[in-house]
Amino acid sequence: MISSIKGMKDILPAETESWQFIENTIHNICQQFHFKEIRTPLLEQTSLFKRSIGEETDIVSKEMYTFFDRSNDSITLKPEATASIVRSFIQNHIGEDQPSTKLYQISAMFRQERPQAGRLRQFHQYDAEIFGSTEPSADAEIILLNSAIFKNLGLTNFKLILNSVGCENCRPNYRDAILKNLTSLKNKLTPQSRERLEKNPLRVLDSKEAEDIEATKNLPLIFEFLCDSCKTHFDELQNILKSVNLNFTINNRLVRGLDYYTKTAFEFISENLGSQDALSGGGRYDLLVSQLGGKKTPAVGFAGGIERLLMAIKKENQNLINNKTLKLFIASADTSSKNIVFQNANNLRNAGISTDFDLLNRSLKSQMREADRQNAEYLIVIGEKEISEEKVLIKNMQTRTSSLINLPINIEEINLIINK
C-alpha cells in the first residue's frame, strides 16, 4: 500500500467543513480590516529563504525541503510566508504606486521536522503583512487583526506576549553586552546554547532549559539598551493596545526564530494546545525589504497556524462548526422510475437545491436508510403511481409530515415548502 509522506496529512471530508469555516472567517476578517489577498507559489529559489530567514536559523539549516530541479536549480518549498510575499512585493513593484500596502495569505508551508501534536511537515498558515508604515499603529493593527480572527472563531483562551528586540542602531550594543556576559558564563550553559552563542547569542535567552534559565537570569535586559526611537515605538504600541482593552504581558526574553525581526516581536499562545502552544507569532521587520533588494520599506506582519487554530477551537467548543445538510433525497420505488428521478434531481440541482439519490439500484428500504444517514431534510419517493398521477408526496424527515405536490417537480412550488 502506498501511504502519504510522513507528516503530511489528508484533510478528509469530515474535517473540510471546519477548514472552510476557518478559512472563510479569515477571509472575512481580513476584508473587514481591508487587507488584500496575495497568492504566491509554493516553490521559491532557495537563496530567498537563506537571505531572509537567516542561514544559521534552525528553519534554514535543518528543516527546509530543498532540492535540485531538472535544470539543476536549487529550489525550496516555502517554510514560511513572509519571504515570498516580500519577494513578490519587490518584484511586482507593489509598493511603488501607493505609500502603504496591506496583504494577507492562506497557504501550505513545509518544514522537515519530526511530527508531533500540533506540528506537521506540511502545515497551513494564514498571515498578514503591512508595508510602508513605521507607525506603532501598524503593529497594533496587525495584532488586532490577529485577535479579531481568534474572537470570530469563538476562541477566548489566548494570551498576547510582547517584546521589543531593538533595531539596527541599538541591538548591536545589546548583542555585544549579552555576548560578553554569556562568554563568561559559558560553562554553565547547555551544549546547544553554547553553540547558539557563536551564531545568534540572543536566542540563548529564549532557551527553556532550566540550566540556561538559571545561568542567564541576571543578564541585562534589552530595555536597558533600546534607543529612544525603539523605546518610544514600544511605549506607543502598548498605549494603543491598552486603549482598545487588549491585554498583553511583556516577556523580555521573547526572541523569535527568524532573524529578520526588528523592534516589535509578539506571540499569541493558547493554554489548550499542549507542547506546541504558539497560535501565531510575528513582528516588525523594517530591514528585510531592502535586504532582499527592494527600496527601504518598513514592514510588520504575523503568521498563524490553521491546524493549531483547529485544535484550539475543538478544545474550547466542539459545537461551533455546523454540518452542512442535504436538503432533499429522491428515492425511486421501482427501476422504471430511475430516469424520472434523475431528471427531477437534475432540475432541482440547477435551481440551487442540494439533492441526492441512489446510485446503487438499491431497494426502497435501503434508499430510505440512505436518506436518513445523509440527514436529508426532505424525502420524495417516485414510482409508476406518481408518474401516472402526476402528483408526489414530499415528506419532512423530522416532523414526519407530508404534503402533495405536482410531478414533474415545480421549483416554485417546492421552494414554498422547503424554505419555510
Place this chain on the structure above:
RNA sequence: GUGGCCAUAGUUCAGUCGGUUAGAACGCCAGGUUGUGGCCCUGGAGGUCGUGGGUUCAAAUCCCACUGGUCACCCCA
C-alpha cells in the same frame, strides 16, 4: 537528530504464565409479507494479528531487527 509508548476486522478495542476453525461493540450489507427512514429482531460480508527473521511439536502471544504511528525534547505556526 534524540527518547518514551503503541501496532489484532472499516473504527474503537478484548484476547499474552504459547495450545483447535482469532472475538466484542459500533459501522457496513440484506431481510423482517408485496411502496416510506431512525428503534428493535434475524442473518451476512469483512482480519495472511504492521513487515522480516528467530525460539518451539505448536507463536497474535516469547526474543531480535525493521517499518509505521503517536507523544515528548529541540525548534516553531
